[in-house]
Amino acid sequence: MGSRQPLAVPLLDPVNSSPGVWHAMVAVLRRDLRLSVRQKQDLLNPLLFFVMVVALFPLGVSPESSFLGEAGAGILWVGALLATMLSLDHLFRFDFEDGTLEQIALQPQPLFLLVLSKILAHWLVTGLPLVILTPLLGLMLYLDGNSVAVLCLTLLIGTPVLSLIGSVGAALTVGLRAGGVLLSLLVIPLYIPVLIFGTGTVMAAGSGADVSGHLALMAAMLVLALVLAPLAAAAALKISLSAS
Amino acid sequence: MAFESFSALVYMEGHGPYVWTCYGAFFLLLGLLAWYSVFERRQVVRAQRDQQPLQTSRQGDSSDWGRSGEASFQRIQSSHSETASKS
Amino acid sequence: MWQFFHKLGSPKWFYGIAGRFMPWLLGAGLLLSLCGIVWGLLFAPQDYLQGNSYRIIFIHVPTAFLAQSVYMMIAVAGVITLVWKMKVADVFVRSVAPVGVVLTLLALFTGAVWGKPTWGAYWVWDARLTSMLILLFLYLGIIGLGYAYSDEKTAARSVAVLAIVGVVNIPIIKYSVDWWNTLHQPATFRITEKPTMPAEMWVPLLLVVLGTYLLFGWIAFYRMQTEILRRERRTRWVRELVQTGGQSQLKTGGA
Numbered sequence: 325m326g327s328r329q330p331l332a333v334p335l336l337d338p339v340n341s342s343p344g345v346w347h348a349m350v351a352v353l354r355r356d357l358r359l360s361v362r363q364k365q366d367l368l369n370p371l372l373f374f375v376m377v378v379a380l381f382p383l384g385v386s387p388e389s390s391f392l393g394e395a396g397a398g399i400l401w402v403g404a405l406l407a408t409m410l411s412l413d414h415l416f417r418f419d420f421e422d423g424t425l426e427q428i429a430l431q432p433q434p435l436f437l438l439v440l441s442k443i444l445a446h447w448l449v450t451g452l453p454l455v456i457l458t459p460l461l462g463l464m465l466y467l468d469g470n471s472v473a474v475l476c477l478t479l480l481i482g483t484p485v486l487s488l489i490g491s492v493g494a495a496l497t498v499g500l501r502a503g504g505v506l507l508s509l510l511v512i513p514l515y516i517p518v519l520i521f522g523t524g525t526v527m528a529a530g531s532g533a534d535v536s537g538h539l540a541l542m543a544a545m546l547v548l549a550l551v552l553a554p555l556a557a558a559a560a561l562k563i564s565l566s567a568s
Numbered sequence: 569m570a571f572e573s574f575s576a577l578v579y580m581e582g583h584g585p586y587v588w589t590c591y592g593a594f595f596l597l598l599g600l601l602a603w604y605s606v607f608e609r610r611q612v613v614r615a616q617r618d619q620q621p622l623q624t625s626r627q628g629d630s631s632d633w634g635r636s637g638e639a640s641f642q643r644i645q646s647s648h649s650e651t652a653s654k655s
Numbered sequence: 656m657w658q659f660f661h662k663l664g665s666p667k668w669f670y671g672i673a674g675r676f677m678p679w680l681l682g683a684g685l686l687l688s689l690c691g692i693v694w695g696l697l698f699a700p701q702d703y704l705q706g707n708s709y710r711i712i713f714i715h716v717p718t719a720f721l722a723q724s725v726y727m728m729i730a731v732a733g734v735i736t737l738v739w740k741m742k743v744a745d746v747f748v749r750s751v752a753p754v755g756v757v758l759t760l761l762a763l764f765t766g767a768v769w770g771k772p773t774w775g776a777y778w779v780w781d782a783r784l785t786s787m788l789i790l791l792f793l794y795l796g797i798i799g800l801g802y803a804y805s806d807e808k809t810a811a812r813s814v815a816v817l818a819i820v821g822v823v824n825i826p827i828i829k830y831s832v833d834w835w836n837t838l839h840q841p842a843t844f845r846i847t848e849k850p851t852m853p854a855e856m857w858v859p860l861l862l863v864v865l866g867t868y869l870l871f872g873w874i875a876f877y878r879m880q881t882e883i884l885r886r887e888r889r890t891r892w893v894r895e896l897v898q899t900g901g902q903s904q905l906k907t908g909g910a
Contacts, residue, residue, distance in 0.1 A: 492820055496813050500803050509799055510817060513792040514824050517831035524835060545827070552823065559737075560816045567809035571697065580707035586772050587710050590765040591696070594714045598870075601757050605874060609881040616888050616897045 348433045349441040356445035366414055370450045371457060374407040378461050389466040396465030397475050397526035403461075404454045404479055405486060405515055409508055411450045412490040415442065416498045416561065425498075429565055436558035443491045443554065451483030474529035478522045481542045488546075488553035489514045495560035499567050518545065664741045666883045667892050673876040680873040688717075688866025694859035702856075708772040711765050713860055717867040719762035719787065725755040725871070726790060729797065730822035733815030743879070745811035746886070748818070750878035752798050754871065759791045782836035786829055793821045807886065 360367055381399045382392060392399075419425040428438050458479055462472040493511040497503030525538035571577040578584050663669060695713035702709040729751060735744035766784050767777045778784070797814055804810035887893045 492816070496800060496817060497803070499809070503803070506796075506799050506803055509792065510796040513789045513796065513828070514820070516789055517824070517827045520831045520835040556816060556820050560813065563809060563812045563816065567804065567806055577697065580710075583706055583708035583710075583772055586708050586768050587696075590711045590714060590768050591692075593764050593768075594718070594761060597757055597761055601754065602874065605878050605881065609877070609884075612881055612885050612888075613897060616884065616893070619888075620894060620897060 345433045345437055348431060349437055352428065352438050353441040353445050356442055357448065360445070360449040366411070367449055367453075370407040370411040371453050373410055374403045374454055374457065375461065377403040377406060378465070382465070393466045393468070396462060396467045397471060397530075398523045399465065400458055400461060400475060401479070401482075401519055401522045401526075404451075404458075404483060405519055407454060408450060408483060408486040408490060409511060409515075411446070412487075412494045412511065413497075413504050413507060415446050415491060415494040417494075420498045420564070425561065426565055429562065434558075435561065436554040439491065439495075439558050439561065440550075440554040443487050443557070446491070447484050447487040451479075451487055454483060455479045468530075471526055471530050474535055475526045477539065478525045478542060481539065481546050482518050482522045485518050485542075485546050485549045486515060488549040489518075491557040492553055492560055495557040495564060498561070499564040518542075521545065663743055664739070666742055666746070666887050667890075669743050670880055670883050673880055677873055677876050680869050680876065684866050684869030684871075684873055686866070688863050688870060691859040691862030691864075691866055695856075695863065699855050699859055700853065705773055708769060711769040712856075713863050715762060715765040715769060716860060717864045718758045718765065719783075720864055721867050721871055722755055722758035722762050722787070722790060725751060725758065726793065726818075726825070727822065729755070730818045733818035736811050736815040737819075742886075743883075745807075745815075746879050746882045747875065748797070748811070748814055749801060750882045751875050752794060752801065754874055754878070756791065756794045756798065758871075759787060759794060763787050763791065780836070782833045785832050785836070789828055789832070790825075793825075796821075 378399055381395070385391065385395075416425060419428070429435055431438065455476055458476050459472050462475060467475065490507075490511050493507050493514075496510065497507045500506065521538065521542050525535050525542065528538055529535045571580075578588070580587055692713055696710055699710070701707055729748050732744040732747045735741050736748070763784065766781075766787065770779055770781075770784075771777050774781075797817055800817055801810050801814045804813060884893055884896075
C-alpha cells in the first residue's frame with residue numbers, strides 16, 4: 325500500500341485550539357483525494373470493472389441494436405451499481421487498519437460530518453468517473469441522445485446515494501477480515517430502490533414522458549440518504565472501533 | 569363441508585397438488601424449525617452438563633461456586649483436570 | 656411499569672417468566688391455527704374466481720404477515736439494544752431471525768405455488784413477491800452480520816444498526832417496487848381483490864393469523880431461553896438449573 329499520508333495539520337490539534345468543523349471536513353476530503361490519486365489502481369479498478377461488465381452483455385446476450393437500445397439503461401445502471409459496490413470495501417478499510425480512523429473518531433468535530441467528507445471523496449473518485457464514462461458506453465449500446473442525457477442525470481443523482489448507503493455497510497463490516505461478500509449481502513437490498521428509480525426514469529424518458537417528477541423523487545432519495553446515512557455510518561464505525 | 573367425498577377433497581378440482589404442496593411445506597418447515605430448536609436446546613444443556621464439573625473445579629477457590637463443603641470433591645476434580653490439560 | 660421494564664433486562668427473570676407463558680402460547684396457538692386451517696380447508700366455500708386454489712391463502716397470508724412484523728419487531732429490539740443496552744432484546748434478535756427466514760421462505764413458496772394455477776407461472780415479478788424476496792435478503796444480511804462477529808456485544812450493536820437502517824428502507828423499497836411493478840406489468844396480474852370476502856373465509860383466516868402469532872411467541876420464547884442458557888452458562892443460576900433442575904425445568908423453563 326506504500327506509506328500512508330499523515331493527516332493534515334488541523335486534525336491532530338489539541339481540543340481547545342481545534343479548528344472549525346468546515347476546516348476539518350475539507351482536510352479529510354483533501355487527504356482522501358490525495359491518497360486516491362496516489363494509488364491509481366484503486367481509482368482505475370471500478371472503472372475497468374464497469375466497462376468490462378457492460379461489454380459482457382452484448383457478448384453474452386445479444387448484439388442486436390433493438391435489444392441493447394431497450395436494455396442499455398438497465399445494463400449501465402447495474403454495472404455502475406456493481407462497480408460502486410466493489411469499491412466500497414476500501415472506503416474505511418485502510419484507515420481502519422492503520423489507526424487513522426480511530427484518530428478521526430477522536431476529533432472534537434462530530435464524526436458523521438467527517439464521515440460525510442470521506443463519502444464525498446469516495447464518490448468523487450468512483451461515482452463521478454462512472455458518470456463521465458457513461459455517454460461513451462451509452463453510444464456503444466445504441467442509446468439515443470436523449471436517453472443518454474437522462475441516464476447521465478440519473479447516475480449523477482444516483483451514484484452519490486449508492487456511496488452514501490454503501491458507507492453504512494462498509495462501516496458495519498470494516499472490522500471483519502472477510503467483509504466483502506457480507507458487504508454485498510447487506511447493501512444490495514438497500515440499493516434496489518435506487519436502481520428501480522434510476523432505470524425507470526430513463527425508460528420513461530425513452531417513451532417520451534416528462535421525467536422531472538422522477539428526477540425529483542431521486543433527488544428526494546439523495547437528500548434523505550445525505551441526512552441519514554452519515555449518522556448511521558458514524559454509529560456503525562463507533563461500534564466497529566470499540567470492538568477492535 | 570365444501571366437499572362431497574374424501575377424493576374430492578384430495579383432488580380439489582385439479583388444484584389439489586398446489587394446495588397440498590403448500591400445506592405440506594408449511595407443516596414440514598415449521599416442524600423442522602421446532603425440531604431444530606429442541607435439538608439446539610438439548611445440545612446446549614448437554615454441553616453445559618458435560619463441562620460443568622471441569623468449570624466448577626477451575627473456579628472452585630475464587631468464585632462463589634462451591635462454598636458448600638464440596639472441597640474434597642473439588643480437589644480430586646482439579647488434579648484430574650490438570651492431568652487432562654497436560655496430556 | 657418501569658420496574659417491569661428493568662426486570663425485563665434480567666435474563667434470569669425473563670427465563671422464568673417465559674417459561675410460565677410458553678405452555679399457554681403453545682396450546683392456544685396450536686388450537687387456533689389448527690381450527691382455522693381445518694375450517695379453511697374443509698368447510699370454507701369455494702372462491703368463484705380462483706376455485707379451490709385460493710385455500711392456500713390460509714397459510715400464505717399468515718406467514719407473509721408474520722414475516723413482515725417479525726422484521727419490525729427485530730428493528731424495535733435493535734433500538735432497545737442501542738438505547739438501553741438490554742441483553743434480552745439482543746437475545747430476541749438472535750433467536751428470532753432464523754424464524755423470520757423460515758416464514759419468509761414459506762410465504763415465497765406458497766405464493767409461487769399459488770401463482771401457478773392463478774397466473775399460469777410459478778414466479779411472476781409481482782410487487783408483493785418481489786418485496787418478500789428483498790425481505791429475505793434483509794433477513795439473511797442480519798443473520799450473516801450476526802455470525803460474522805465473534806464478540807457478542809459488537810454483533811448485537813452492529814445488527815441493531817443494520818436492522819434500523821433496513822426498517823427505514825422498507826417503506827421506500829415497498830413503494831419503489833409497487834411503482835416499478837405498475838411500470839412493467841399490466842394490472843392483469845393483480846390478485847383479484849375480493850371487495851367483500853364472506854365471513855366463512857375471513858374468520859378462519861383470522862384464526863390462523865392469530866394462531867401463528869401465538870405460535871411465533873412460543874417458538875421465540877423457547878429459542879430465547881436456549882440462547883440465554885448458552886450466554887449465561889457461566890452464571891450461578893444456570894449452573895444450578897443444569898445440575899438440579901432436571902429435564903422438565905430445562906424443557907419448559909420452570910413451568
